[in-house]
Amino acid sequence: xxxxxxxxxxAITAIDFVFDKVLDFFNDKAKSPEMPAEAEGIYDAERYAxxxxxxxxxxxxxxxxxxxxxxxxxxxxxxxxxxxxxIQLREVTEQPVLLALLYFGVIxxxxxxxxxxxxxxxxxxxxxxxxxxxTTVKTFIMDMIKGxxxxxxxGGPLGALxxxxxxxxxxxxxxxxxxxxxxxxxxxxxxxxxWIMPLFNKFTPLxxxxxxxxxxxxxxxxxxxxxxxxxxxxxxxxxxxxxxFSGLGPKKTIALYDTLIEQQSTEEIVAVLAxxxxxxxxxxxxxxxxxxxxxxxxxxxxxxxxxxxPEFSLALGAEQLSFHVGIIAFGIIFSPISTIIxxxxxxxxxxxxxxxxxxxxxTYDGKPLASALKKLTAENLGNLKPHPxxxxxxxxxxxxxxxxxxxx
Numbered sequence: 001x002x003x004x005x006x007x008x009x010x011a012i013t014a015i016d017f018v019f020d021k022v023l024d025f026f027n028d029k030a031k032s033p034e035m036p037a038e039a040e041g042i043y044d045a046e047r048y049a050x051x052x053x054x055x056x057x058x059x060x061x062x063x064x065x066x067x068x069x070x071x072x073x074x075x076x077x078x079x080x081x082x083x084x085x086x087i088q089l090r091e092v093t094e095q096p097v098l099l100a101l102l103y104f105g106v107i108x109x110x111x112x113x114x115x116x117x118x119x120x121x122x123x124x125x126x127x128x129x130x131x132x133x134x135t136t137v138k139t140f141i142m143d144m145i146k147g148x149x150x151x152x153x154x155g156g157p158l159g160a161l162x163x164x165x166x167x168x169x170x171x172x173x174x175x176x177x178x179x180x181x182x183x184x185x186x187x188x189x190x191x192x193x194x195w196i197m198p199l200f201n202k203f204t205p206l207x208x209x210x211x212x213x214x215x216x217x218x219x220x221x222x223x224x225x226x227x228x229x230x231x232x233x234x235x236x237x238x239x240x241x242x243x244x245f246s247g248l249g250p251k252k253t254i255a256l257y258d259t260l261i262e263q264q265s266t267e268e269i270v271a272v273l274a275x276x277x278x279x280x281x282x283x284x285x286x287x288x289x290x291x292x293x294x295x296x297x298x299x300x301x302x303x304x305x306x307x308x309x310p311e312f313s314l315a316l317g318a319e320q321l322s323f324h325v326g327i328i329a330f331g332i333i334f335s336p337i338s339t340i341i342x343x344x345x346x347x348x349x350x351x352x353x354x355x356x357x358x359x360x361x362x363t364y365d366g367k368p369l370a371s372a373l374k375k376l377t378a379e380n381l382g383n384l385k386p387h388p389x390x391x392x393x394x395x396x397x398x399x400x401x402x403x404x405x406x407x408x
Contacts, residue, residue, distance in 0.1 A: 005315040009332050010077050016335055017070045023390050028059065030387040038401055039384055042374045050130065051381045057126045065118045072114065083317020086325050096323065100163045101156060103324040108151070112144075127238065130381065135237045146199055158184065166307065166323055174297075174304035181300070182293045186248075189289055193228075193246040193253040203230040203255060211261070214270050222363050224277050228253040235259050240380045243269075245276040248286065263379055264372055271360055271369035278359030284352040291348070295341055299334065306330045339393070349396040357403055366407040373400050373407075 035048040043051065076082055089102050123140060127133035161180065166173045188196070197203070206212050206229045219226045234241065234257030241259035245252070254276055261269060279285060306312055310321035312329040360369050377384065377400045386399055397403075 002311045002314045005311055005329070005333075006077075009315060009329060010074065012332055012335060013070070013073055013077065016339075017066070020066065023387075023393055024059070024063070026387040027383075027390040030385055030390075031055065031383075032385070036385065042378050042384065042400075047378055047381075051383075054126070054130045054381045055383065057129070058122070061118055061122055061126065065115070068114070077316070080317025082325055082328050083313070083319070083322075086313075086318045086322050096167050097160050097163045100324040101160060104159065107328075132239045133237075134235050134239060139236065143200060150196070150199075163323055166304075171304065174300040178293075178297045178300050181296055185289065185293060185296070189246070189285070190248050193255065197232075201236060202233045204233075205229065206231050206256070211266050211269060214266050215273055218270050218274060218364060219277070222274070222277060222281070224280070225252075226254075230255045231258050231261065232256065233258055235262075241376060243272050243276060245279055245285070248289075252280065263375060265368070267365070267368040268372035268375065271364055271366075272372050274360035274364040275356045275369060278356035278363075279352065281359060282352065282355050284356070287352075288345075288349070291345065295345075302334065303327075303330055306333075343393055346392075346394070346396050350398045353397050353403070354406060357407060361407055370404050370407045373403060376400075 031052065033052070035043060035045055039048055085106055086099075086103060089099055089106070092102065093099050120140075123133055123135055124137075127135075158180075162177050165177050165180075169176055193203075206215070212229070215229065216226060228247075230253065232255040239259060241257045241263050243254070243256045243260055245254050247253045254273060256269065256273070260272070264272070307323055307326040307330065308321075309326075312333075313320065313322040313325040316325050316329050318325040357366075357369065360366070376382070382400060384399065384401055386395065391399060
């Protein structure tokens with residue numbers, strides 16, 4: 001049984017890699033070296049050529065990064081690296097909770113070290129070359145430190161609790177763990193924009209003026225209680241622009257990137273905000289949260305069954321049943337199901353984006369939203385015509401041309 005699980009894990013790892021590479025190939029072949037007619041009004045010839053170069057540069061780095069990752073992953077599987085780390089750490093402690101935290105800490109640190117050069121190159125070479133990067137070395141380092149600190153302060157205790165529940169509760173583990181993670185998910189949905197994101201970005205209330213007056217007038221018309229409207233200093237890291245809606249109930253936050261305000265007209269910004277309010281009115285945030293919680297419940301139910309079987313730990317080179325090694329095995333075996341679920345969630349998300357666009361069109365105006373989408377695509381060097389298969393698997397938002405068709 002252990003040998004079958006071992007072969008299955010290696011096969012899934014290899015198939016996942018090949019599957020992604022096939023999609024990348026299709027998406028790359030879908031690019032036209034000459035500016036297509038559909039790009040007129042969004043790109044000019046110079047900007048389109050810049051997008052081709054930008055996409056090629058990112059694709060090259062992504063290809064090298066994924067190739068190195070698959071080689072390391074297969075080497076760890078073939079030579080029992082995941083089990084070897086477990087054996088070494090057991091020389092330090094046999095306490096199951098501390099052992100699991102140390103194990104995931106080692107794996108996380110190794111993963112960060114491997115990905116760091118690519119992150120640095122992407123930020124300070126590619127993004128810099130194409131005029132996007134605003135991140136300083138200090139900001140980059142502080143982001144890593146803050147991210148690591150949050151992992152320790154939030155992820156550490158939460159992870160420790162989940163491990164303790166596994167060893168203490170037996171078959172009831174998944175139900176209690178599901179409840180705790182669900183409460184945490186709701187808490188983060190409500191308060192992430194208030195407590196977590198300000199650690200990385202500055203949120204300033206939108207000042208009085210033409211834009212705020214226009215936004216308040218629209219919100220009154222749409223019967224939307226405007227609680228927290230902020231400008232976020234997105235320019236601290238990138239010249240790219242965006243906006244987002246976060247929170248539930250009275251804890252609603254709308255944030256506009258300062259770059260969005262610089263690049264868009266008042267009408268276009270109100271149209272973008274109308275789109276974000278459309279997500280709230282259509283209850284998309286709540287819908288996504290509920291589905292995410294249900295998905296977590298299914299995963300934890302299966303996890304509770306898998307982790308009780310030592311064969312999954314032994315398949316990765318461990319010498320005994322191990323919660324943390326079993327998690328690695330489960331993550332790989334569950335990945336095809338996770339991909340299918342992800343495709344379903346992306347399909348729903350794309351539908352929700354169309355609905356939010358329609359809401360903005362019906363309650364405000366489709367023309368400024370269309371204009372805003374064109375500017376966002378051009379400024380951010382977005383792909384106008386990705387391959388349909390790539391969109392089906394990876395895109396949470398419809399391609400911009402599809403959105404424009406429905407706004408006309």
